[in-house]
Amino acid sequence: MASHEEPGNGHSDPDGGDQERFDLRLYVAGQSPKSVQAIENLRRVCDEYLPGRYRIELIDLVEHPKLARGDEIVAVPTLVRRLPEPMRKIIGDLSDTEQVLVGLQVRPAGGVTSGE
Amino acid sequence: MGASAKRRGGTRVESRLPKAASGIRGFDQITDGGLPRGRPTLVTGASGSGKSLFGMEFLVRGARDLGEPGVLLSFEESAADLRQNVASLGFDLARLEADGLLVVDAIHVDPSEVVNAGAFDLDGLFIRLASAVDEVGAKRVVLDTIEVLFSALGNEGVVRGELGRLFGWLKDRGLTTVVTGERGREGQLTRFGIEEYVSDCVIVLDHRVSDDISTRRLRVAKYRGSSHGTNEYPFLITDRGFSVLPITSLGLSYGASTERVSTGMPELDEMLGGGVFRGTTVMVSGSAGTGKTTIAAAMVDAACARGERALFVSFEESPDQLVRNMASVGIDLHRWVEAGLLQMWSERATSYGLESHLGRLERILDDTAPSVVALDAIASLAHVGSAGETSSAVARELDLIKARGITGVLTTLTHDVDVQSSALEVSSLIDTWLLVRNVESDAERNRLLFVIKSRGTEHSNQVREFVLTKDGARLVDVSVGSAGVVTGSARAALGEQQRAEAARREQDTAARRGALARRSAEVDAQIAVLRARLADETAALDRRVAQESGEAGLADMAHTALVDARGDGPRAEPVQGED
Numbered sequence: 001m002a003s004h005e006e007p008g009n010g011h012s013d014p015d016g017g018d019q020e021r022f023d024l025r026l027y028v029a030g031q032s033p034k035s036v037q038a039i040e041n042l043r044r045v046c047d048e049y050l051p052g053r054y055r056i057e058l059i060d061l062v063e064h065p066k067l068a069r070g071d072e073i074v075a076v077p078t079l080v081r082r083l084p085e086p087m088r089k090i091i092g093d094l095s096d097t098e099q100v101l102v103g104l105q106v107r108p109a110g111g112v113t114s115g116e
Numbered sequence: 117m118g119a120s121a122k123r124r125g126g127t128r129v130e131s132r133l134p135k136a137a138s139g140i141r142g143f144d145q146i147t148d149g150g151l152p153r154g155r156p157t158l159v160t161g162a163s164g165s166g167k168s169l170f171g172m173e174f175l176v177r178g179a180r181d182l183g184e185p186g187v188l189l190s191f192e193e194s195a196a197d198l199r200q201n202v203a204s205l206g207f208d209l210a211r212l213e214a215d216g217l218l219v220v221d222a223i224h225v226d227p228s229e230v231v232n233a234g235a236f237d238l239d240g241l242f243i244r245l246a247s248a249v250d251e252v253g254a255k256r257v258v259l260d261t262i263e264v265l266f267s268a269l270g271n272e273g274v275v276r277g278e279l280g281r282l283f284g285w286l287k288d289r290g291l292t293t294v295v296t297g298e299r300g301r302e303g304q305l306t307r308f309g310i311e312e313y314v315s316d317c318v319i320v321l322d323h324r325v326s327d328d329i330s331t332r333r334l335r336v337a338k339y340r341g342s343s344h345g346t347n348e349y350p351f352l353i354t355d356r357g358f359s360v361l362p363i364t365s366l367g368l369s370y371g372a373s374t375e376r377v378s379t380g381m382p383e384l385d386e387m388l389g390g391g392v393f394r395g396t397t398v399m400v401s402g403s404a405g406t407g408k409t410t411i412a413a414a415m416v417d418a419a420c421a422r423g424e425r426a427l428f429v430s431f432e433e434s435p436d437q438l439v440r441n442m443a444s445v446g447i448d449l450h451r452w453v454e455a456g457l458l459q460m461w462s463e464r465a466t467s468y469g470l471e472s473h474l475g476r477l478e479r480i481l482d483d484t485a486p487s488v489v490a491l492d493a494i495a496s497l498a499h500v501g502s503a504g505e506t507s508s509a510v511a512r513e514l515d516l517i518k519a520r521g522i523t524g525v526l527t528t529l530t531h532d533v534d535v536q537s538s539a540l541e542v543s544s545l546i547d548t549w550l551l552v553r554n555v556e557s558d559a560e561r562n563r564l565l566f567v568i569k570s571r572g573t574e575h576s577n578q579v580r581e582f583v584l585t586k587d588g589a590r591l592v593d594v595s596v597g598s599a600g601v602v603t604g605s606a607r608a609a610l611g612e613q614q615r616a617e618a619a620r621r622e623q624d625t626a627a628r629r630g631a632l633a634r635r636s637a638e639v640d641a642q643i644a645v646l647r648a649r650l651a652d653e654t655a656a657l658d659r660r661v662a663q664e665s666g667e668a669g670l671a672d673m674a675h676t677a678l679v680d681a682r683g684d685g686p687r688a689e690p691v692q693g694e695d
Contacts, residue, residue, distance in 0.1 A: 027240060029239035029240070029243060032239075034234075034235055034236065034237065037234075037235075038234070041234070061239070061240060061243045062243065065243045065244065065246070065247035066247060068240050068243055068244045068247075069221060069244060072223055072224050072225065073240035073244070074223055074225055074238060074240045074241045074244075074265065074269070075236040075237065075238055075239075075240055075241070075269055076236060076237060076238075076239045076240045077236060078236075078240060079233075086229070087229065088229055088231065089229055089230045089231070090230070090231045090232075090233045091230060091231070091232055091233070091234075091236045091269065092232050092233045092234030092235055092236040093233075093234035093235045093236065094233050094234050095233070095234040095235065096232075096233040096234050097233075098233075099231055099232060099233035099234070100231075100233045102231055102233075103231030103233055
């Protein structure tokens with residue numbers, strides 16, 4: 001799997017103009033179950049909580065081992081929130097949506113902060 | 117993969133464990149060759165104990181000197197910090213990286229910016245490491261404080277399992293690995309127990325401060341399948357990197373020279389059967405002001421006079437003072453300094469710790485490569501550490517000297533009371549031991565020199581008087597008088613007295629001879645008189661005999677007539693008349 005960019009849902013939401021855009025990078029290692037899981041989970045979370053304002057870059061370290069150094073990747077899968085700053089890292093297959101939202105610092109729909 | 121690694125290791129333990137030289141000075145000596153090749157070694161210690169540096173030097177020496185490229189994964193410091201830190205030790209990481217001999221990968225994991233959201237593994241680390249290893253064809257790997265992953269990634273169970281997999285992978289790849297770990301509480305080797313993955317070799321570093329002097333120590337806590345010293349070995353972090361200082365008795369493998377070198381005093385050479393063997397160590401002990409320094413200076417002087425290089429280390433005097441003071445007894449050290457043959461190094465032993473002193477000594481020995489070294493007053497070192505530490509420091513000092521085949525002369529201050537038992541228990545490391553002793557008599561102090569021992573030499577058992585003249589140090593035969601050994605002016609006086617006595621005896625004998633001759637003449641005269649008297653008496657007797665025989669003839673005739681007339685009676689013969 002080559003690294004490739006995947007614009008989130010293909011359109012930018014004019015209503016979300018005042019909201020931050022999320023620039024995300026997901027590091028995986030090959031087609032392991034955890035990798036596949038992570039990709040699916042991430043799409044699901046983004047579509048639900050960040051519709052129209054995210055961008056995912058997928059990097060397979062098996063193919064591009066040197067890219068692991070740039071973002072200090074040790075564990076995989078690792079999701080890196082590059083924007084908005086500051087940078088955040090979420091490790092794991094992203095099956096724990098609650099923790100993914102905490103990590104991304106995204107307000108869950110309904111306006112309640114993640115600290116519920 | 118772990119199983120195959122284990123099997124391979126297992127068979128080799130039976131024969132001889134293959135080792136990878138660390139290149140760290142002294143370390144390969146105490147471990148009989150270095151670290152277990154192709155296997156992980158744990159280096160643990162408190163923060164600041166030098167464990168990262170150990171790993172770093174292992175890598176740099178391997179890459180630069182031993183043809184084994186390496187990879188450093190550092191979990192604590194940034195690559196820039198690392199480069200800077202080791203640059204002060206003369207290691208040029210950037211250069212080695214540029215030459216494709218080293219990969220430095222600093223892995224920064226900040227727990228505050230990591231959220232755990234599901235199952236993960238450490239494939240990222242594996243991939244990074246594998247990529248780096250392949251990049252330079254690494255044979256060595258250092259994982260500097262990999263333990264931080266335990267706290268950084270949150271899930272200890274996963275990390276533990278993954279580290280197990282990592283070490284299995286490292287062994288499988290045959291990578292000689294150093295893993296550093298922080299010392300845990302209550303004597304635990306590491307905080308997170310990573311020693312469970314490292315069953316082959318564990319090295320413990322320690323940094324102690326006592327009496328304001330810091331000493332670093334290294335101990336091989338475990339080395340499976342290999343002999344190793346179990347002592348704690350002091351080590352130094354010098355501007356040339358790590359330096360472990362093996363205790364001297366570890367290897368007594370110095371070559372033995374049969375060449376004699378002069379002590380600079382012909383009389384002393386004679387006492388020692390022609391000088392001391394090259395590469396041996398002479399200790400001069402004595403109380404204050406006995407001329408120990410002068411003996412040391414004489415040896416140094418003699419070496420320079422032979423055109424050899426020498427080093428004079430003084431813990432008591434500055435070089436200038438020493439030159440001046442030795443000039444007063446006719447030893448001109450200045451010319452040798454000028455000629456570049458003599459290096460002088462003065463240091464207050466108390467200014468630094470013993471360890472750093474040793475480190476600097478080693479360095480000077482390396483730089484100047486002298487053939488004779490004088491250490492003036494090693495007892496000064498005793499102010500720095502405890503007696504045991506000092507002895508061990510002196511022992512290692514001697515080791516540094518002996519291992520290089522350098523002839524050493526060291527002086528030590530003893531007090532007259534315990535003059536035979538050296539204050540520093542190093543006498544067993546000394547080949548030749550000279551003792552200078554003050555003798556007080558007749559309001560004078562004089563010096564006596566003894567050879568207490570001299571290995572491999574038929575040395576004199578005599579005591580000599582040691583005198584310092586303006587032409588240098590000399591030894592003089594002592595005189596033995598009725599009250600024992602006499603020295604100084606008493607010796608001179610005794611000599612005078614003995615000469616007078618001899619003269620008197622000679623006169624006396626002459627007189628006796630004269631008297632005897634006279635007596636002999638007297639006796640001869642008496643004999644002559646007696647003979648004369650005897651002759652007189654003989655003559656007188658003869659005369660008388662003659663006279664008496666005449667009278668007897670007449671009487672005989674008368675008697676015969678008378679007998680005839682009577683007709684009986686025996687013939688009476690006169691009894692006397694034998695002569």
